[in-house]
Amino acid sequence: MDLNSFFAQIEKKNMTESTTAYSYKIKNLKPLTFDAVRGLAKNFMDDLPTELVDDLYNEINRGVDCLTTESQMLAYLYYFGKMHQAKLNVAFKNLPKIFFNQPEIRIIDYGCGQGIGTMCYSDFLETNGYAQEVKSVTLIEPSKISLQRAALHTSHFFPETDITTINKRFDELTTDDLSCGEKIPTLHILSNVLDLMEFYLEDLAELIHGNLTGYDLFVCVGPYFNYTEKDDRMEDFLSFLGGNEIYSRCFERYELNPDKTWTAKILCFSLGELEEENLSTKVTVEDIMNGVIDEYGVIYSKDGKRLLKSNDETGILSISKGIFNGIFKGNQDLKSYVVKKGTKAICDDAFFWHRSLEEISIPDSVTTIGRNPFEGCFLYLESKSKRFIVQKGLLIDLIEKRLISYVGNANKISIPSSVTNIGDGAFRNYEYLKEISIPDSVTSIGDCAFMGCESLKEISIPNSVTSIGDEAFVDCKSLKEISIPDSVTSIGDRAFYF
Numbered sequence: 001m002d003l004n005s006f007f008a009q010i011e012k013k014n015m016t017e018s019t020t021a022y023s024y025k026i027k028n029l030k031p032l033t034f035d036a037v038r039g040l041a042k043n044f045m046d047d048l049p050t051e052l053v054d055d056l057y058n059e060i061n062r063g064v065d066c067l068t069t070e071s072q073m074l075a076y077l078y079y080f081g082k083m084h085q086a087k088l089n090v091a092f093k094n095l096p097k098i099f100f101n102q103p104e105i106r107i108i109d110y111g112c113g114q115g116i117g118t119m120c121y122s123d124f125l126e127t128n129g130y131a132q133e134v135k136s137v138t139l140i141e142p143s144k145i146s147l148q149r150a151a152l153h154t155s156h157f158f159p160e161t162d163i164t165t166i167n168k169r170f171d172e173l174t175t176d177d178l179s180c181g182e183k184i185p186t187l188h189i190l191s192n193v194l195d196l197m198e199f200y201l202e203d204l205a206e207l208i209h210g211n212l213t214g215y216d217l218f219v220c221v222g223p224y225f226n227y228t229e230k231d232d233r234m235e236d237f238l239s240f241l242g243g244n245e246i247y248s249r250c251f252e253r254y255e256l257n258p259d260k261t262w263t264a265k266i267l268c269f270s271l272g273e274l275e276e277e278n279l280s281t282k283v284t285v286e287d288i289m290n291g292v293i294d295e296y297g298v299i300y301s302k303d304g305k306r307l308l309k310s311n312d313e314t315g316i317l318s319i320s321k322g323i324f325n326g327i328f329k330g331n332q333d334l335k336s337y338v339v340k341k342g343t344k345a346i347c348d349d350a351f352f353w354h355r356s357l358e359e360i361s362i363p364d365s366v367t368t369i370g371r372n373p374f375e376g377c378f379l380y381l382e383s384k385s386k387r388f389i390v391q392k393g394l395l396i397d398l399i400e401k402r403l404i405s406y407v408g409n410a411n412k413i414s415i416p417s418s419v420t421n422i423g424d425g426a427f428r429n430y431e432y433l434k435e436i437s438i439p440d441s442v443t444s445i446g447d448c449a450f451m452g453c454e455s456l457k458e459i460s461i462p463n464s465v466t467s468i469g470d471e472a473f474v475d476c477k478s479l480k481e482i483s484i485p486d487s488v489t490s491i492g493d494r495a496f497y498f
Contacts, residue, residue, distance in 0.1 A: 015165035016151035034119040041077035066143040087221040087264045088120040094247035104133040105185045111193035112139045115150030122157040136162040142169045170199040178211040185215040195222045195230040205240035215272040224250045224263035234267040243269035372405045372425040417441045440464045463487045
């Protein structure tokens with residue numbers, strides 16, 4: 001290696017902002033979240049005279065041009081940070097759950113700017129309790145000052161991570177810039193870059209494809225231009241790489257956030273395969289010995305997520321936790337599913353985010369349904385069980401009087417008076433919910449019951465409610481205010497963390 005190459009390698013590893021007032025603020029920022037980082041930008045903008053604020057907005061040219069000054073970087077975070085965050089969170093929520101169970105991954109953040117994509121991914125892992133190690137992060141950005149700041153942010157959000165900085169335009173990248181000897185899953189983040197017309201999309205795709213090492217997951221987000229050539233570039237990118245589509249959606253004005261004119265185009269896809277979890281439902285002697293027996297003689301696993309044995313001599317069948325997320329995800333031909341007669345249990349998250357399904361039938365043999373097994377599904381749900389009924393898309397356990405799940409697509413929902421418990425995760429990540437009516441019969445709101453209901457604007461908690469679970473209203477970003485009655489005696493951790 002010649003001397004120039006040696007120093008180039010050193011620069012790739014050490015292009016991090018340091019010894020600045022901003023770096024000191026980041027080092028001491030508590031809690032460290034993207035919202036807190038953007039808060040620093042807001043404080044800066046709030047202190048400026050109006051004419052300077054207007055000048056800065058014009059300087060950054062809607063974020064299209066490379067940023068060259070400290071003031072421009074702060075203005076960009078202030079004006080466009082929340083929009084990036086909203087798009088990325090929708091994308092992350094629609095990734096396969098098994099990806100977050102991978103013990104370690106690497107990230108490549110293309111056109112990373114100040115590292116917003118990487119910061120938002122860190123927040124997403126923290127908010128959802130995923131213990132995933134990000135082993136390395138590669139930051140690619142043509143603006144040197146923005147790249148240094150991205151490295152600063154990343155070094156604090158992922159302090160144990162190996163960071164590589166690439167100060168280049170896409171058309172300057174080489175194979176060495178993207179190569180990675182390790183065969184670990186890779187998250188590719190492309191936030192507000194694919195709509196730029198300054199580079200050849202096919203050349204970038206070819207370069208990336210030549211460096212794929214195993215399982216690669218692509219998150220592409222950007223503005224929606226309403227059927228212009230720029231809108232086609234995401235699909236072209238997918239086509240050039242030959243990936244498998246996971247999620248795709250366009251958001252018109254006010255759809256992503258009812259108070260903002262933001263538009264969004266989101267595309268997530270993958271290449272390669274992950275090793276699936278062992279989905280065998282075979283019950284072993286060890287399982288039985290370590291199980292928990294209820295008052296009816298039914299044996300469950302200690303975590304309550306598997307039904308192991310009952311008194312029914314015909315045997316036990318159960319639909320395991322998250323089984324459809326791995327086996328059938330992406331199978332667009334699977335439109336309906338009939339739960340096999342004799343099945344006793346449908347476990348937590350069983351049909352998690354399987355959006356191609358349009359119809360599911362539950363037989364009368366089912367006696368146990370876990371935490372919201374239909375999260376992210378919009379379908380016709382039929383129940384032949386006397387214990388479980390479906391009313392206007394609401395799945396209800398008549399014995400426990402628990403609202404289990406909602407599988408419709410309404411903006412306004414009224415919960416029937418037969419319900420006393422809004423179950424764990426009942427409306428989690430239901431992005432279309434704007435208003436909900438809770439009757440006086442309800443006494444408890446479960447963990448994560450309304451987590452991620454980003455469009456929820458109005459909710460009235462009746463005086464009958466005595467407990468609100470952990471993270472019950474996390475990320476309900478449109479909820480302006482909420483009144484908690486005196487009847488509530490228990491509020492869980494981060495119940496109202498917006």
